[in-house]
Amino acid sequence: MATRVWNDQTGPARYVAPDPDFWDPKLSDAARRLLGSAVLCFARNGFYGTRTRDISAGAKLSAGSLYTMFDSKEAVFFEITRSGHIDTLACLNADPGDGTPTERLQRLVSIYVEWHARYHTVGRACQHDLAVLTEEHFAEIVELRHQIEAIFRNVVEEGAKDNTFDAADIDGVLRAIHSLSIDVTRWYGLDGTESPQSIAALYSKFALRIATPPPSS
Amino acid sequence: MATRVWNDQTGPARYVAPDPDFWDPKLSDAARRLLGSAVLCFARNGFYGTRTRDISAGAKLSAGSLYTMFDSKEAVFFEITRSGHIDTLACLNADPGDGTPTERLQRLVSIYVEWHARYHTVGRACQHDLAVLTEEHFAEIVELRHQIEAIFRNVVEEGAKDNTFDAADIDGVLRAIHSLSIDVTRWYGLDGTESPQSIAALYSKFALRIATPPPSS
């Protein structure tokens, strides 16, 4: 029934919440259980399709308990997007940053793609409905995204300087690699046999092909 | 403020409805105005974030008028997704299908990417929230997607047979090209200077690089 490239499928089995220690350690156990439930709801049905009662029920709490830990539904959503972007950035920053542009780009894409496969549920929850955030919260996410973008831009520009990479389309190359990576959250599901690592290996190969002009042209 | 690779931005200017004749000609003028309004709403806020009153108001109709033309909000959403997939398929099928696998893949990706840039608002409305469709409607969309997928698979498999393309990762290549193409609906906006045609040219080049193994390996 499901197409291979779209991975069309419904049902709850596709999504999986991260371990509780994925979330801010300053939060209580109950608050982190709530975030685990919320991330499943948001990934499945988006912000507007999720009711606060669904979130509470998934964490085995009553309807009103959510509001003792978070100010609003938007605050729950923001905490998820914030945590997701901060964790992504931390994983990318853990890279030593040495070696040739080719080696560095492969490592960065591998980290980035593995993150989006492993945390595809978080990524999916973060990707859509960012417009519901307050102006201040939105600005905070955009700032984190700038930092993530700069890491990739830095490597691609360096590779373009020494003619390893396509210097004519730096923005296009960056956008394409980025599209490939984050779109993993759309199609990656539990029923696939592929591990996050194998997807990461394949996609870092593809990213290199995109960035590297063929010898003829 | 907006990142280049994410193209983060809010506001209504980003989205644009297709011409009325994009929709099923069997529908009345008012019904097609309604679809034009609905596609803007769904692209911006998703299915659950859109109220039937918003759709009606955008078409300069009263709240109840929607229900004289469509049975439900889901029926409006289905008509949009159906039209979007049918038009995409028709554009791909208009390709003559001759030439080498390289030439054919470039043409197909060009058509597909140009569609997703030109109709990025429709594509965005179609991409998310497909889970809200009834079982029958969902199955109809999945069938259309199978046909779209088969067109690309056909070319990539033929190219793999004559060693033009990477025979080891056909599914991966198809998925990557597909990700690149449909993700255009996420980032493509009116403020960019790039035309649908220039994006299509760049991305068909990238698709070829993904499908073609470098001479060394």
Place this chain on the structure above:
DNA sequence: GTCTATAAGTTGATAGAC
């Protein structure tokens, strides 16, 4: 800290006038 009950407002959809 978690619960139940409820307030205040919103939503999809329908009925009937013009």
Place this chain on the structure above:
DNA sequence: GTCTATCAACTTATAGAC
């Protein structure tokens, strides 16, 4: 064919008991 008025159900968030 489009409008206004309205229903019944639902939703976020709060109040106050335990």
